Amino acid sequence: MNSPAQQGHHIVKAFSEELEQLSAAVATMGGLAESLISDAIDAIVTRDSDLALDVVERDKRIDALQRDIERQIIRLLALRQPLAWDLRVCIAALKITADLERIGDLAKNIARRTRALNEAEPLPLAKSVERMGRLVQGHLHEVLDAYVSGEVAGAVGVWERDDDVDEHYNALFRELLTCMAGDAQLIGPGTHLLFIAKNLERVGDHATNIAELVHYAVTGTELLAERPKGAFPDGPAS
Template sequence: MNSPAQQGHHIVKAFSEELEQLSASVATMGGLAESMISDAIDAIITRDSDLALDVAERDKRIDALQHDVERQIIRLLALRQPLAWDLRVCIAALKISADLERVGDLAKNIARRTRALNEAEPLPLTKSVERMGRLVQRHLHEVLDAYVSGEIAGAVGVWERDDDVDEHYNALFRELLTCMAGDSRLIGPGTHLLFIAKNLERVGDHATNIAELVHYAVTGSELTAERPKGTPLESGAS
């Protein structure tokens, strides 16, 4: 996000270093959140309760990382008084870290439900959940790439494709309802699966949020409802 080649070094070197450190922390968080989502989906498919347990455990680390990021940002605001780009980067990092922390929570929730699912018979709909999960995971991956590289095209792409996730969710919702209506024994695991799908949908929302924040941090303007291709300024660049 704060790559020196693009933004130039601060005259006060420590400032640049701290911003880089902040970006690295957020990226680490992002990586962790992404791996949690990925592993949680794997756990559903492979019915791996240990993996699910591991995912739930990792949530503590992501919480700790978020605290660390917050601390860094408070420190930066207090000591460096960032302006313009730097200010936007800080604010974006603060919000992204909150989003990622939520993503972590959702992954943990998915993992818990996976363990509950594993006690029941496998459901036929896990494939659909997997597809939705992979899509969400890809979105998350793309926005995090965009965050790290500063290339807003990826972020804008994710933001524009947020509807895909919603569509997947709606489809899955209907399938699950049909399933559960057909077989009342499936209501328990089906509900779990429904919540998992809902959680994934919310992860998708967070990814969209992050995409907006990346866009704001890089361009200084908000992604508007009309979904423009970007401000005139960056149009020449991306």
């Protein structure tokens, strides 16, 4: 998350180091989750079952990382009693890792369905799924960048553009329904594809969650209240 230079060093150096380690670990976990999503989408597009299997395997590392980060945070809370900024960073990290863990699970689920999909004929709608997947992956990437840099703008952007993902999903849903209604043969793979789309939509929701958490950690205020207005929150001190 925010570089120490921006926040100033703690008088207790070890505290700063631990917070940096925590941020780095969360960033690593985020990178891993993003790569899982990316690889899962690649596996759909290239119909690569090995890659899908690899994604399923790598999800275990995400779980392990989450447990590790949780332990770190509990330790920080107990021994350093963080306040203000530090407290928010810890809480955000705790929740972000939970979101990332879910994202990992969803990627694993997508990978499993991809292997099932690969046994059937390729569907024409895979292209739409890929587009949606790339969009979600982009959101995730952006929000993780915002987390690492502490720039709220990126996170707010993602949060505001969550509707795009929903629209993509709704369009895909209608197309798949039309497809499956036309050809009973396609009901099996179509259902898998539908779930993949649903999972991607959820990944988008988690990315939005992370965006909210980043905003909370950096500014101390919640995004939720201002969402209906769609106004730019009292973010950067311009």
